[in-house]
Amino acid sequence: MDNWRKSSYSGPGDGNECVEIATSPTHxxxxxxxxxxxxxxxxxxxxxxxxxxxxxxxxxxx
Incomplete structure (x- = not known):
């Protein structure tokens, strides 16, 4: 998967507590x-x- 995007709940500033998500039709x-x-x-x-x-x-x- 190469379509990663950051969570909108990552926090202010540089997003030190950040997760990313990628989706496809199956996963x-x-x-x-x-x-x-x-x-x-x-x-x-x-x-x-x-x-x-x-x-x-x-x-x-x-």
């Missing part, structure tokens, strides 16, 4: 923008929406 990928050569999380497209919902859920609630 979505997430990486740390400070070190893009490190590991990338890749999800089937159908699993990415539940992944985001779990991140947004209050602590201790699925």
């Amino acid at each position: 979505a990928a997430v990486r740390d923008s400070k070190d893009p050569a490190r590991a990338t999380l890749t999800f089937p497209a159908a699993a990415f929406t539940p992944f985001l919902a779990a991140l947004k859920a209050p602590a201790g609630k699925p």
Whole structure:
């Protein structure tokens, strides 16, 4: 995937706490923008929406 874009929640200034996302029709990928050569999380497209919902859920609630 080469269509990376920064999260709108990356924070002010230089975005020190930033993640990037890339999507395709079949997959979505997430990486740390400070070190893009490190590991990338890749999800089937159908699993990415539940992944985001779990991140947004209050602590201790699925």
